[in-house]
Structures are given as structure tokens and as C-alpha cells.
Amino acid sequence: MRASILILLVILTLATGSENVWAGEITLSTQCPASFEKQAGHCKLRSIYTDYASLQSAGVGGLKTGLPPLREGFSAEQMDLGRYLFFDPILSGNGKQSCASCHSPDKGFSDGRPRSIGASGQETTRNAPSLWNVGFLTKFFWDGRATSLEAQMKGPLYSTIEMASSPEKILANLNGNKEYRRLFALAYADTNVKNAEAKNASATSINIEQVYHAIAAFETTLISLNSRYDLYAHGVPDALTKPELEGLNVFRSFVARCAECHTPPLFTNQQIVVIGTPEAAGRSFDPGAGAISHDPNLRGGFKVPSLRNVELTAPYMHSGRFATLRDVVSFYNEGRGHAVPKNETLHLHWHIHEPKLSNAELDRLVDFLKTLTDESFKPQRPSVVPSGLPLMLNK
Template sequence: MHIKTKYYIVIIGVLGVFLAGCQKDPQYSIPVASVTNADSSYNPTPYTVDIPEGFPDMQIPEDNPMTVEGIRLGKKLFYDPILSGDSTQSCASCHQPSFAFSDPKQFSVGITGAQGTRNAPAIINQGWNFEFFWDGRAQSLEEQALAPVPNPIEMHLQWKDAIVRLKNHPEYPELFYQAFGTKEIDSMHVVKAIAQFERTLISSNSKYHKFLRDEVALTPQELNGMTIYFTEKGDCFHCHGTVLLTDNLYHNNGLDSVFTDLGRYNVTQDPNDKGKFKTPTLINIELTAPYMHDGRFATLEEVIDHYSEGVKVSATIDPLMKKAHQGGLHLTAQEKADLIAFLKTFTDESFINNPDYLAP
């Protein structure tokens, strides 16, 4: 029997559940919203999102349609330190392209030298996300982008001062006009442009995704790891089972029995949410160390050891952690190695090297 056939027999039922309804829509064109008081010289170019095979449609806010000009502006803003108090840090300082738009530091360092308490998550396929930050306190990419600029432990610049800088810049007023039909810059135009750029950061060309498209074959070790991943042996698929490799939901995955960070509870005030954090995508997981909301694990080996032997039980432990009360999955050394080999098939080199995503 052909090796890929064996694979489908093992997990086709599981994948079928997650991939159902994810039909390819190769051309997802967003209409350009009308702009009041714009003269005839305002003529933005609609941007067409190429939806990867097997991915669901991308839901884009009606009040922020994607345009070539908006994306160009958002990219410039993303990489420009003009939005930080001392003009030394940009969005890209904590979301570095070579690390799949994540930060290799456990905690990002702001302009004053202060550190946060959570690891900066990767910006990958965020157009399919619907809540943002580890606790989901932002309801859109636009809302998320508002927060870092005035945050005193991040970019530490009041929006009113940032807007003055942008208005006095020799290039930005014209770029905002091209993108939004107005030179009256405000914070909402800034974050809308950044969100447009971030929605273009699509990763779909890992070895695993190419395998799903029948373009490449996996090695025997990678296939063994995939079997572990997509069965109760590894239990990974419950939270990381779709082509996006995340369910975008919140889980307590047994990191602590007593919480120093209450996670989702801080947003909902629901006691059942204590210790729950948003599931990150595993796309490019090889590149996005350190791991977990607090960056406590430096390597994939440490992550797997946690799920194998280090799970801690608390009142809100996720029921999907079926072996939590046994301390974990208790994988063998070979099973761990096979699973890590499979996780590395999620790496998408074309994503981190795409010139459309890199600094202008």
C-alpha cells in the first residue's frame, strides 16, 4: 500500500472534520469603500487576496477594504520607528520577519527598557483570526494595533503626538491621501493601514501544506509524527487541527496548578476562564521560539516534554487534555523525535523571505 494512502486511512476522518467547508476561493476581491469629500484624483486600487487552497474565506471589515495603497502605507508604518517615543522601535522590532514575525526574546523590551509579561505572538494568517492578544481582549486587528503605541512598556508615545509627527512628515500626508482619500491623519487611519498590511501576511507553503496539496512527500519519520499528532497518542489535533493549525480558541493546557497570569479571565471575569490562553498557530513553529504565552520553553523539545510528562492539573484544565491526571502523554523518546520532525514540516521559508513582507 502506498505510504500516503496509509496516512489517509489513519487520519482522514480527523482531517475531514476540520477541513469541511474550507473550499478554495482563489480570488477574493474586496470592494473599495466610498470616501466622502474625496476629489476625483483619489483612485485607490482594490487589492485581491489570493486565498490558499483549502483555506476558508477571509472576513475583512467592511469599513477597511484592502487596497494596494493602504497596504503600502501599512507596510511603511509597520517598519517605521516614527510611532515610538524615541523613534527607535517599530512594530517590526517585536515582530521580526526572520522569526515569522515573532520575537526571539522571552519578553519584548520597550523603549524605556521595560519588559512585558507575555511573549510577543507571531503575526501569521491573522486575517483568519477574530480575537487578538493572548487573552483575546482586542476584537479586530485594527483594535489590536491601537494598543502598542501608547503603552508605556512598549512604544510609549501618545497617539496625539504620533499624529503630529505623521502630519509633519514629508511623505505621509500624501500616502494617507492615496490610501484613504484624506490628508487628515488620525489614529484610526494608521491602524487601518497596518491591519491591511498584516492581513497580507499569509503563510501556506510549508512542506506540510504542500503535502496536503499532493506536491511533496513526507519522510517515514515525518509520517510517524503526523500519526501521533492527529491521533489521541499526541492529542495535538484538537487545538491545532485545521489548515491554519489553530482553532483560535482559549485553553488551559496544564502549564500551572496555581496561576500568576489569569489569562482569558482578565477579559471575561468568568472563573472558568482562569489560566486559559489563545491557541497560537503552529505554522512556522520551528522559527517562533520561545513558546507559550510567557515564553517559558526555549525549545520544541521542552514543549513536547511538558505535554509528555509535565502537565499540571487545576480546576480549569481543558477536558481535551485527557491524560492530564496521568501527568501527560508519556511519549517515548522516538515518538517525541518523530513528532518534532513533523512539527518542522510546518516551516514556510517562502513566508519569511517574501519581499512583499520585508522592510521597504
């Protein structure tokens, strides 16, 4: 009899939707994430780079070049709420995908595929970019069409070939979940009355801007600035091996010119450049930023990606065309425009030439790129999410 009652309760729970699909009470962290300190109720980044006077925008980026501003102003609770939302399939149209499905912490916040798989099982059009250090960026998507974290996340959330949801569906799901209503009330209540209002949080309505804000808050915590390269940059001379130092010298040389686009310390200058990288076999030419701006000079142009944790984010390029870092550096070494389709006339970036690096120099470049790996502040994946839905893990 007892077993029958339990089975009936399970059936009723599944039938009533998200209101009763509840994993139990979740507590939002009141502590700022690693590398952040609390100031006036908000979490502020602390890094040696923030103490350097020169900014990345001032030049090529020396070893002690400072960082551009980080998007800040978030509380610890908002960051932690965003973490739960990031991993929760409740945001997708089919309840089976989360942000982490295409941006897995275990794959450098990418997904290990040439192109991601969306809600319908259809392949998306481009490779999933890493989210490490995304809070420093001012351009988003491969074609640079978004200028804020909030604007960026609307793309995958509402694309029919990605998460295939809508603002109305997201709000219905979240407001229909008592745990999320409580958590949003905690994260967005006035600090002085937060605890007093928590008991009545179930009556609070969630708005879509809070959803975007919370996810953006979490994304700004994805800081990777403690690699072995960073130790070397901050004055630890033996942090890099001799082959890695040789690779750094090639990277910064006026022959290879890698650092002029992949500018330290973020290892991107965030510019749109045309390099003539090939598409995958059988795929049509991707006009990139040219399709957004309608500027013929930007046809085939894409945003310079950061190289932080690049060792973890294969395959590479907007199309996922190259399987290894060695393939990538070889592409740059094979000559200006060698992979441009014959029916395309592209305005290639002037840095794209023919450096004629030796095989040993290419190997040293790869050695150096691997020194940019740092996952010391990788966030904890929640064991359960407020919706009670199964975590869709991409390992």
C-alpha cells in the first residue's frame, strides 16, 4: 500500500508541471566567488593585472599590461542564482537543454563539437565559443553582432535551432516554480529587507530582465588569469620551460605577429578580422560579420577569439574546421588567402601573410599556447537545479 501511494505521488508530481517539480530548498551563496571580494554589497575582481597602469587597448600587450574593465556590480546571490540558471534545462523549449549543454565547464566552456546540436537535433551554424573571461568582452558572437552579455544570451535562448524557447515560456516556467520565485526574491530584494521578505517570496513575480541579469552575473565569474603564462608575466622566470619561452618569442615576433590580434592579457583585441579560414567540407561560405554590417570589407570576417584555455576547446575556428592547435598554426603558415574559395574576393587582414615558420617553430607555438590553460576558478556544477529537471551533462 505504501509503495502504491509513493508511485501515485510521483505520477501526480510529474503531471502538475514545474510548480511541484522541486529538488528541495536551495541556499544561494552570500560569499563572492574565488578572485572576487565583497565591496558595498557587490563582488569586485581582485587580480594583479588590475594594478597595472597600462591598458590592453594601448598597444600590443606587454607582460604587465592591464585588463580592460570587467562587467561588475553584481551581488554574490545574483552570481549564484545565475549559476543555477546556467545549468538548468528549464530555460529551453523542450526542457532538455541548458546553457551548459553547449558551454560545458569540462570542455573549456565550449562543447567539443565542430558545431553544436540544438533542441531539434539540428546542427547549429557555428562552433560554440568559450566563455572564459567573457565579462571583459564588448563584442559577442563570432560576427560581433551583440554588444552586451544580455543581448548575446537572447540569441541561443530564442533560436529555433538552439534552445528554442521564448520569453513567455521562460517566465511561465520560472514563475510556476516556487523555488525559483523564492531565489529570485532573495537575489533581487533590497539588501536591508532581504531576510524579512524571504518568507513571502513565493508571491514575487520574476521578470525577464532579472533572468538575463542573473546569467550575466554568473558569466562574469568565469575568470581565467592564473595560468603558468601569468606566473611568468608577473615575474616568476621559471614558470615556463625553455620550449615554451621559445614559443612565446615566436608568438610575439614581428614575423608571426600572433600577439597583434591575440593581445595579452586577454589574448584577443576583440576586433573583427578577415583571415580566409576554410569552411568544413560540404558547407557553404559563411559571410560572417559582412552579413550583419553589409560592409564588403568585412565579408568573411569574424571576431578574434581569446586564446585563454584554448588547449581545451577543440575543434577550432568559427566552423570547427581544425581538430588540433597544430592544424591552426599550420593554417596561418601556409600563405595569404590559400584557403579562400575561388569565387570569393575577400579583403584579408594585413597581418595574414606567409611567415614561413619552421616545423620546430610551429611546435613551439603550440607548446606556448598550452601554457594559457587555467581552470583554477572553474565553478562548481550544481548537483541539483531548482526546477528538479535532470541535469543535461556534456562531459
